[in-house]
Amino acid sequence: MKLANPTSRDIAEIAGVSQATVSRALRDSPLVRKETRERIQKIARDLNYFVNRNAAGLRTHQSNTIALLLFDETGGTDAEINPFFLSMLGDITRSAANAGYDVLVSLQQLHADWHIEYQASHRADGLILLGYGDYREYREKLAALARANTRFIIWGPAVDDQPGHSFGCDNQDGGYQATRHLISLGRRDIALIGARSDGAPEMADRYAGYRKAHDEAGLAINPKLLRRADNSEDVGYAQVGELIDSGERFDAIFAVTDLLAIGAMRALKDSGRTVPDDVSVVGFDDVPLAAYVSPPLTTVQQNTRLASEALVDGIVGLIEGKPPESALMAPRLVVRDSCGASRGQRPR
Amino acid sequence: MKLANPTSRDIAEIAGVSQATVSRALRDSPLVRKETRERIQKIARDLNYFVNRNAAGLRTHQSNTIALLLFDETGGTDAEINPFFLSMLGDITRSAANAGYDVLVSLQQLHADWHIEYQASHRADGLILLGYGDYREYREKLAALARANTRFIIWGPAVDDQPGHSFGCDNQDGGYQATRHLISLGRRDIALIGARSDGAPEMADRYAGYRKAHDEAGLAINPKLLRRADNSEDVGYAQVGELIDSGERFDAIFAVTDLLAIGAMRALKDSGRTVPDDVSVVGFDDVPLAAYVSPPLTTVQQNTRLASEALVDGIVGLIEGKPPESALMAPRLVVRDSCGASRGQRPR
DNA sequence: CTGAAAGCGCTTACAG
DNA sequence: CTGAAAGCGCTTACAG
Numbered sequence: 001m002k003l004a005n006p007t008s009r010d011i012a013e014i015a016g017v018s019q020a021t022v023s024r025a026l027r028d029s030p031l032v033r034k035e036t037r038e039r040i041q042k043i044a045r046d047l048n049y050f051v052n053r054n055a056a057g058l059r060t061h062q063s064n065t066i067a068l069l070l071f072d073e074t075g076g077t078d079a080e081i082n083p084f085f086l087s088m089l090g091d092i093t094r095s096a097a098n099a100g101y102d103v104l105v106s107l108q109q110l111h112a113d114w115h116i117e118y119q120a121s122h123r124a125d126g127l128i129l130l131g132y133g134d135y136r137e138y139r140e141k142l143a144a145l146a147r148a149n150t151r152f153i154i155w156g157p158a159v160d161d162q163p164g165h166s167f168g169c170d171n172q173d174g175g176y177q178a179t180r181h182l183i184s185l186g187r188r189d190i191a192l193i194g195a196r197s198d199g200a201p202e203m204a205d206r207y208a209g210y211r212k213a214h215d216e217a218g219l220a221i222n223p224k225l226l227r228r229a230d231n232s233e234d235v236g237y238a239q240v241g242e243l244i245d246s247g248e249r250f251d252a253i254f255a256v257t258d259l260l261a262i263g264a265m266r267a268l269k270d271s272g273r274t275v276p277d278d279v280s281v282v283g284f285d286d287v288p289l290a291a292y293v294s295p296p297l298t299t300v301q302q303n304t305r306l307a308s309e310a311l312v313d314g315i316v317g318l319i320e321g322k323p324p325e326s327a328l329m330a331p332r333l334v335v336r337d338s339c340g341a342s343r344g345q346r347p348r
Numbered sequence: 349m350k351l352a353n354p355t356s357r358d359i360a361e362i363a364g365v366s367q368a369t370v371s372r373a374l375r376d377s378p379l380v381r382k383e384t385r386e387r388i389q390k391i392a393r394d395l396n397y398f399v400n401r402n403a404a405g406l407r408t409h410q411s412n413t414i415a416l417l418l419f420d421e422t423g424g425t426d427a428e429i430n431p432f433f434l435s436m437l438g439d440i441t442r443s444a445a446n447a448g449y450d451v452l453v454s455l456q457q458l459h460a461d462w463h464i465e466y467q468a469s470h471r472a473d474g475l476i477l478l479g480y481g482d483y484r485e486y487r488e489k490l491a492a493l494a495r496a497n498t499r500f501i502i503w504g505p506a507v508d509d510q511p512g513h514s515f516g517c518d519n520q521d522g523g524y525q526a527t528r529h530l531i532s533l534g535r536r537d538i539a540l541i542g543a544r545s546d547g548a549p550e551m552a553d554r555y556a557g558y559r560k561a562h563d564e565a566g567l568a569i570n571p572k573l574l575r576r577a578d579n580s581e582d583v584g585y586a587q588v589g590e591l592i593d594s595g596e597r598f599d600a601i602f603a604v605t606d607l608l609a610i611g612a613m614r615a616l617k618d619s620g621r622t623v624p625d626d627v628s629v630v631g632f633d634d635v636p637l638a639a640y641v642s643p644p645l646t647t648v649q650q651n652t653r654l655a656s657e658a659l660v661d662g663i664v665g666l667i668e669g670k671p672p673e674s675a676l677m678a679p680r681l682v683v684r685d686s687c688g689a690s691r692g693q694r695p696r
Numbered sequence: 697c698t699g700a701a702a703g704c705g706c707t708t709a710c711a712g
Numbered sequence: 713c714t715g716a717a718a719g720c721g722c723t724t725a726c727a728g
Binding site (some may be wrong): 371405 | 704705707708712
């Protein structure tokens, strides 16, 4: 009774029924008499039988698999993957498992061909896209995906005319919360690390929140404190180094990602400045690292568990023909020690 | 010419050849005349055609997919995944892509059924197992996998009589390096966080290295400084808290994982002790966090890129019928500030 | 409630 | 170098 690779036909023979009945029984079809069904299921279990996914998928045109495309913005092969997306990956895998889907992970280069292939080859029923992309390049690729009738959902803000569905956090509100917090602590010369007019829309939104907080407080923005930056620690370090060298006065930094903020703090430390006494720092994302750096980083948290659930719900909805609405998740400011608030410094 | 879901038959019709020839051409078969082959490939490209993996897999009994099983030792649904394994995940995905395999990620509970199913259902050609497992429980599950003729490779040391293949780092040597380093700095009362006789074999090996370094230096081990611990930051915190409360004298800690070390440092800080002046701390793994905690953690690095390549090579070998030899990777001590060596403290 | 049959889209001996 | 044909292991109308 130890078959190496049992098929539904083998089960049928043993159970004394047709192969069709076995197939129905294993899918819990109410068409099969309960008794028969259970007998068949027991035999399958005893034989360690599992439905051949290739055969089933060929018939049904489904894979029950979601492809998760991670965009490695660093481009290099050695580079660490953005820890925020790594956290998402774990949560997405959990959510997908709950929804009955497997997750196929793929690291992609933003400039490379995106795997339209995943769905076209029936390896996945839909895609989740994760990464801070360059807006313009991104757009064209998304259009290609859409043209190929690929089902996909993007982690990120809903951008006008952007093809496809998306789910993201309210980046503008996050940037606003971060900046308002700094202003409320009495900071007036707040550098912005990560302004890129042509860059990822989430960064632009965070920057917009920064501006809004300034407007609201009647504060002018010193354009010399706005630094463009891709998302990496080294860039944060370099930009703050340049800022210091420029001699421009600043007493706070809002970095549009935690990686940038961590690099910024390192630059401040290396130049002999103290965080938060000399300079307050706020980041964005709340990567696992953020709580461990010294001082622990105040940052805008995006709840990866909720986000992952929403993304999985979204793509499953698309697969099942129920398109999700684009929506925004509320971010939350997590106050730690890097801006001085928790030590009661410079209270208003 | 815009077919929604073109098949090889469609290509054949357009190219004016048989479907069999299309199949051969797309697989770059030398049987097909170069001219014909290229013409067919061009048509396929133009039509955005990709071979249906389900159909191909059904024929060939292959999926070109590796399942990566991550054991979430924390058990909880909220828990963070061990960052070391998350790093491995990224590197494994890269290595697998280079070898032409997709990666299916699955979070598993150690106590749950391991998915014999992945291979039996032809969703994956083989498995990579990642996680610190309890030795005894682990063993039985591995045996079940082996009984089902599943191809798998384990990240971890080769344990006698353990079913299956494995690749891991030389944990004993790592533990030895860590401890010898502490001894060379003049430390004599070195607490060991993570001794578990019944636990994961890697921990036992690290502990063995600790003993070896003591033996070699002619130093006795104070059994009261040996603390059992599962791998989590909170446990490290709690164990060091108890150690402090016990009143036992210690001037160094070797934690068998970075998470434990980070928890240990937090406990030391909370009790008013300075790292490394009062207590030197060394961890194990070199998780991304390690360089960022304060002070930066001296630790034993396991090179995740090399490890990932070896694991992927191993499982691909098994799939292709070339069983790999179990092997050990050399770990490397990364000296940072948590033990005082880099500041020239207590030099011998 | 059950069975016989068609067919999903490939790959690969077999024949030429 | 190419084609006709078989068959991988399922799911699901269709018929009873």
